Amino acid sequence: MLVALAATPRIRRLVRETVGGLPRQFWWLWVSTLVNKLGAFVITFLALYLTTERGYSASYAGLVASLFGLGAAIAAIGAGVLADRIGRRPTLVAAQLGTALSTAVLGFVDGQVAIAAVAFLVGLFNNASRPAVSAIIADLVPAEDRVRAYSLNFWAINIGFGLSAAVAGLIATQGYLTLFLLDALSTLICAVVIFIRIPETRPERTPGAGPDADGPAIGLGTVFRDGPFMTVVGLNLLLALIFQQSSTTLPVDMGAAGITSTEYGLVIGLNGFLIVVLQIPLTRWMEGRSRTGLLIASCLLTGWGFGLTALAGSSAWLFALSVAVWTVGEVLNAPTMMGLVAELSPARARGRYQGVYSLSWSLALFLGPGVGGVVLEHAGPGVLWGACGIFGTVAALGHVLLGRRARAAAAARAGAVVTEVAVTEPTAVTEPAVTEPAAEAVRPDRAPAQA
Structure with missing residues (x-):
């Protein structure tokens, strides 16, 4: 009882930090x-x-x-x-x-x-x-x-x-x-x-209110020509194609392995259960961590979580282990990716940017069942689940490259600010003027917005 009472203020603080301020x-x-x-x-x-x-x-x-x-x-x-x-x-x-x-x-x-x-x-x-x-x-x-x-x-x-x-x-x-x-x-x-x-x-477009509020209209063509953003969409398409196998080829493969419908329901239900249980504590754990690192980890956990299915044989427990691994990847990926997309989207075109990002999930919903079924039928489960692992690895490598590009862009911006201050105020102390951009330069998870 004393332990429970002592823990109550801590629990309240955790709840406030998790859901407060919104x-x-x-x-x-x-x-x-x-x-x-x-x-x-x-x-x-x-x-x-x-x-x-x-x-x-x-x-x-x-x-x-x-x-x-x-x-x-x-x-x-x-x-x-x-x-x-x-x-x-x-x-x-x-x-x-x-x-x-x-x-x-x-x-x-x-x-x-x-x-x-x-x-x-x-x-x-x-x-x-x-x-x-x-x-x-x-x-x-x-x-x-x-x-x-x-x-x-x-x-x-x-x-x-x-x-x-x-x-x-x-x-x-x-x-x-x-x-x-x-x-x-x-x-x-x-x-x-x-x-x-x-x-x-x-947001209302008010003249003189800044680049997000004013300026030329942003059409779909501009969105599709946004290289860093479309790279994120392409990487997400790879991951979405993997996730689509959970409701299409995975139950078919489990049925062929002799898993009963009751066992299948328990195994696939583990996905929703773990999300409900892990989402809040993992969200707190993710705070302050590198976004690039979280996306890399989520891609590898998702890809090779599905890849573990190839080793499951006829064991419901191993299928459940596979589901548990890729579910952690899903929990890490969903909010992190949505935060990245929101940051990459100009305020006056957030609908278009979010729509194009959503397109990656829709295309996966359209293509995933058919492509996965053909691979499973003609190449076998080992090839299908191995391909999931490869797709996840490719997506992770893509985020590695995006993170490097973001850090390079942040460093270039910091250097430009130093040069501008030195030219316009040669006698002033330049360190305070550089502090804020320099802080951005060491935060690669924030840099893609400016890349």
């Missing part, structure tokens, strides 16, 4: 995300619904999944542009209303063409939320707190998904239509919360 509007966004994901039944059970309830083939279910991903890819770009042009809130509310309507309709439609078309619309509207949400967080939260904010948002997503997956099977026994309607209802509630509680956060 704007109230962020917490309303967090609540809306949690409510939305608590009812996110359809995406998780869509393939099972098509094959068991409707009696369609596995290949047709794969086609529907690909069309869902195609809709998500289109939305990533379109919604990012809309978030910058008409605002974050109207884009997000429209996306949520469209998701609610199309999800409800999907529960009623029949026929392969109709189901495929509506699934495309669900993917389109569902992913249209992502650029707006990410931009709102970047608008609301100061740069030094963004990784923490993205981490908490990621935590809410996984709490919601974990709980929804746990109860969805029980709800489905009453009929799959109930799943579709509850999913639509939770999304509608999310839209209402956003409309009432979250103001428009898009």
